[in-house]
Amino acid sequence: MGYKKITVGADRFLALNWANYAFELFQIQEDQDYLYESLKSYLDGEIEGEETSRKTANQLKRLWLVEDDFQQLRLTAQSLKYTLNPEFMSILHLGMAMNVFPIYRETLRAIGLLDRIINPIPKQSIRKRVLEMFGNTASIPRAVDRVLQTLEDWQFIDLEPNKVVIRTIALKDDQFAAWCIAALIFANNSTGINLSDLAMLPEKLGIQIADPRGIIQTTNFVKLSRNSQGLEIITVSH
Numbered sequence: 124m125g126y127k128k129i130t131v132g133a134d135r136f137l138a139l140n141w142a143n144y145a146f147e148l149f150q151i152q153e154d155q156d157y158l159y160e161s162l163k164s165y166l167d168g169e170i171e172g173e174e175t176s177r178k179t180a181n182q183l184k185r186l187w188l189v190e191d192d193f194q195q196l197r198l199t200a201q202s203l204k205y206t207l208n209p210e211f212m213s214i215l216h217l218g219m220a221m222n223v224f225p226i227y228r229e230t231l232r233a234i235g236l237l238d239r240i241i242n243p244i245p246k247q248s249i250r251k252r253v254l255e256m257f258g259n260t261a262s263i264p265r266a267v268d269r270v271l272q273t274l275e276d277w278q279f280i281d282l283e284p285n286k287v288v289i290r291t292i293a294l295k296d297d298q299f300a301a302w303c304i305a306a307l308i309f310a311n312n313s314t315g316i317n318l319s320d321l322a323m324l325p326e327k328l329g330i331q332i333a334d335p336r337g338i339i340q341t342t343n344f345v346k347l348s349r350n351s352q353g354l355e356i357i358t359v360s361h
Contacts, residue, residue: 133224134266135179137186137273141166142216145183150201158188186219193222195359196306199344203298211299213277214292214330218306220273221326226263228310228326229256230270234280234287235325243286246271279328289329300332301342305359308345315358318347 144165148158163180170176187197200215220227233252237244249271250264257263271287274280281288294300307324308316316324321335332338335357339347343360350356 133182133226134262134269135175135182136269136276137179137182137216137220138169139213139216139276139278141169141179141183142186142277143212145187146200146205146212146215149187149197155188159184162188182224185223186216191223193219193309195361196222196302196309199302199305203302204296208296208299211294211296213279214294214299214303216277217274217279217328218303218310221310222306226253226257226266227270229253230267230274231326231328233325234274234289235328238289238325238328243283243288246285246287249287274328279330291329291331293331293333295333297338297341298344300335300338301344303327303330304332304335304339304357305344308357308359315350315356318355318357321357 145162148162151158159180162183163177166176166180166183167173170179185191196219200218203215205212205215217231221231222228230249230253233249234244237248237252241248246268250267253267254260254263271280271282275282279290279292281290294303304321307321307326308314310326311324318335321332336347336355339345339357345357346360348356348358
């Protein structure tokens with residue numbers, strides 16, 4: 124898949140605290156304009172420069188404060204016991220980001236695929252792979268660097284000088300794990316993914332889902348069935 128341009132606003136660093144605040148606003152039953160202004164006001168106190176604050180607010184708005192093709196994911200995330208498992212909040216942001224922003228999706232794929240052949244991963248190799256997917260080459264390296272900075276703050280990777288190391292994350296909460304699987308299905312533009320392929324999806328980085336079959340049986344987010352070839356397929360419940 125190729126892209127003619129980066130999705131607007133996908134070149135900002137998104138601190139975990141800022142993304143968490145956007146998610147908290149998502150819980151409030153208020154007009155979208157009101158929620159956006161609340162987010163913008165909050166970021167004005169966090170970020171120097173009105174233009175930078177506005178652009179960051181726009182990206183966080185697209186992550187949590189709009190209604191688009193991924194609203195089902197947002198609404199399902201809303202039902203999770205995130206207050207009991209705040210350490211997994213970054214899972215929700217990652218799942219939304221890989222779907223909402225092509226630059227995140229392709230950067231995650233590049234990291235995951237490169238990790239299979241080299242560790243630590245050279246940053247330049249990640250930039251090169253993502254550059255191959257987009258026509259707007261001038262802005263891609265900086266955008267990739269902001270994504271990497273964000274992923275480190277969300278604790279999915281560690282950044283070394285010109286290198287990237289993936290962190291291992293044991294996702295033991297069944298509901299969060301099921302939601303993560305649903306986000307991966309959406310991100311792969313698929314009606315379903317093979318159960319046997321789940322462990323190798325590059326977008327999930329170091330997230331480990333120990334017993335996907337058991338998890339699927341305990342949730343109504345995703346379900347397991349067999350296709351005409353007899354393969355076990357995970358699909359999103361509607």
